[in-house]
Amino acid sequence: MKQPLDMLIIGGGINGTGIALDAAGRGLSVALCEMHDLASATSSASSKLIHGGLRYLEQFEFRLVREALAERETLLQAAPHIIWPLRFRLPHQPHLRPAWMIRLGLWLYDHLARRDRLPGSHMLPLNGAGPLQPHLGRIFEYSDAWVDDARLVVLCAMAAQERGAHIWPRTRCTQARRKNGLWHIELIRENGSLSTVTARVLVNAAGPWVSHLFEEVLPSPPPARLRLVKGSHIVVPRLHDGGEAYILQNQDGRIIFVLPYEQDYSLIGTTDIDYTGDPGCVAPSYEEITYLCDVVNTHFTRQIEPNEVIHRFSGVRPLMADSRGQAQQASRDYKLLLSTDSHQTAPLLSVFGGKITTFRALAEDALNQLTAFLPPNDGPWTTHLVLPGGDFEDHASLAGSLKQEYPWLPHRLVQRYVRSYGTLCRQFLNRHAGITDLGEHFGAGLYAAEVDYLMDQEWAHTTDDVLWRRTKLGLHLTPEQQRQLDAYMQQALQHNG
Ligand SMILES: Cc1cc2nc3c(=O)[nH]c(=O)nc-3n(C[C@H](O)[C@H](O)[C@H](O)COP(=O)(O)OP(=O)(O)OC[C@H]3O[C@@H](n4cnc5c(N)ncnc54)[C@H](O)[C@@H]3O)c2cc1C
Structure with missing residues (x-):
């Protein structure tokens, strides 16, 4: 060098x-x-949204929102495999924010920056059906985007x-x-x-x-x-069937997202708490978990308990300290x-x-x-910019091509490969002729070929790298399967010196 x-x-x-x-x-x-x-x-503990930040409008952060909305368009094009459109539903709570304020905010959100790929906002007709409690009458809908942050x-x-x-x-x-x-x-x-x-x-x-x-x-x-602000998320079995996300307004002025996560789950977050400890040791407290469950329980018909939480994580926002009082208001x-x-x-x-x-x-x-x-x-x-693996038209056409090239690949695996790797998955599918060619199966569709690729090309060294950052298969693998993966990776590392 x-x-x-x-x-x-x-x-x-x-x-x-x-x-x-x-x-x-x-x-x-x-x-x-x-x-x-x-x-x-x-960067792996965020709410995983590419968004303008609707609530920052309340704090008059117009520069930030405009820049973020413009970036949303650029990034949807740069990485269509890991960034995709997401519709949000916002149940109206008149005593928290009047309807005119939400309408104005959504109008600004639609118009502050160029918007080529995403539909604008509107109000849903009242029909009483859906996962929310019947007293939540009016629902607004708008667009943002999802990202696999890690x-x-x-x-x-x-x-x-x-x-x-x-x-x-x-x-x-x-x-x-x-x-x-x-x-x-x-x-x-x-x-x-x-x-x-x-x-x-x-x-x-x-x-x-x-x-x-x-x-x-x-x-x-x-x-x-610097002002360190801790935010925590929980993962629970899926709260609703649709592909839409929910943005819930809480009595304390905070908002909570309920996001469709990895097909079978809902991701719920986040809290905002000033933090002074070691950023490397941050973890959700029991109070944060009950807080998130309580907000969901005042909106959804399905009720959740802390003991249903199957995964949780926290991150620390490194924010510029300013004179704003509450952590949620810091710029x-x-x-x-x-x-x-x-x-x-x-x-x-x-x-x-x-x-x-x-x-x-x-x-x-x-x-x-x-x-x-x-x-x-x-x-x-x-x-x-087009990031590695993002050189394709849309998810359906790439899935169609992969099914033709690899007719033996199960549908669920095709879906996961498209959403995680885009065209990069061809590097480990590598003209194989059948599923057994992908090598040892560790569980939940994780085969040795993918692990080898992640170790060779994406710097993965540990099971956490593979199961929580390169994929989210940690949600599915049993402790025994994780041990087998660990043994396999240790051996591969020794073999490669
Ligand atoms: C709860 C939460 C939710 C969020 N949600 C969103 C969202 O939905 N959308 C959005 O756009 N943003 C969101 N954010 C903000 C976003 O996640 C952060 O702003 C962003 O990830 C910060 O990235 P970074 O690279 O600055 O810091 P980090 O990702 O923390 O990276 C800093 C790196 O530096 C390394 N490092 C530190 N010291 C050393 C050293 N001495 N030598 C070598 N390496 C070192 C650390 O190990 C670390 O990996 C959220 C943040 C939080 C906490």
Whole structure:
């Protein structure tokens, strides 16, 4: 590897991998280090929505909503396999928000940015049927989009690597110092090996650790105050049959999403609680779980209990601290803070805040701010980005082609491959002639061929990487099946040295 690199990025979440992709596509030499697995922190613990954020209109965040709505269109085109349209139903609660306010909000939501692919909002006719309690009379409907957040991160990393970026998961940055106009950065790999890398530009995309990095790694005082806000989700057996999502208004002013999840489940979230602990140890509390169940129980006819929760997770939003009181009101907008040494060299760009939805715009903004410090390059290019596996027309036509090419593939597997891998699944289907050619079956349609592909091409090392981030098959595999998968992966790692 030629040094100095043009850029080293700390953090393999959506913002770090997005910046790596944009930089590599401009022809710059880039490396990214991530201390655990890609997307192991906030970027796999989101509500998994590519959305403008309807409720941010209440906080007059028009810039953020407009940018996010415009990004929604761009991303639907960039990754049709893992990002798809989702209709939302909003039951009206007149004592919480008057109908005129919701109508105005939805009108703005429909018109603030270009909308080519998604239908606009409207009010549903009253018919009393459906999963909601009969007292919830009027229901509004509008569009947003779903994203497999962790796969989005991995696909950005793969796309960056295709363009020459070095992607180093399980590699922690322990120290970074400016010397003679360059950054000297110390890295330690999970196996204990140490290395030093030099780079012209350093990017701190450490998410909830962005301030910690200033305190421990750089070290210098953080240029802004971070507000960590914890959000938790629960997964329960599917609450309703339709493909639509629900947005529920709670008495405390918060809103809760009920989202169709992995065919058989509903994903419910999120809470918003100020957090001061270690972002690596965040987990849902019993109070958060009962809170989420209670909100669902005041809206749906089917009632749920905490003991029906089959999976739960929490994440920590790294938000810019402002004067707003409640955690739910803190701005979700991002800020990029740039500093240099006294000679105006060795810049450090730090990412504060941001959403999955705005990662591409954030990355473009970051690269534009750094232009003066970088060699001449090709300039912005990601507006028409297509991420790996996203080169197909629509889900139905890709499923149809796969069924013709692989008539022996079960329908459920075709559906999962289309929604997780798009055209990339051909890499592990690889002209096989029958299901037994896919090798050992670990359960729930997970075969060795897919695991091998994930280890070889997508940096998967552990069962959690495979079962919770590259796929969501952790919802289905028994502990014994997970142990078999673990044994298989350990053996493969030993075999590959
Ligand atoms: C509950 C919740 C729901 C959300 N829902 C949505 C949503 O529906 N839609 C949306 O658009 N956004 C949503 N968001 C926001 C979005 O998830 C975050 O803004 C985004 O994931 C932040 O990404 P990031 O790359 O900045 O941080 P992270 O994903 O946390 O990545 C930072 C990475 O840096 C690594 N790191 C830290 N220190 C070091 C070091 N020293 N060396 C190497 N690596 C290091 C960490 O391991 C981590 O992986 C939600 C957030 C939360 C918490």
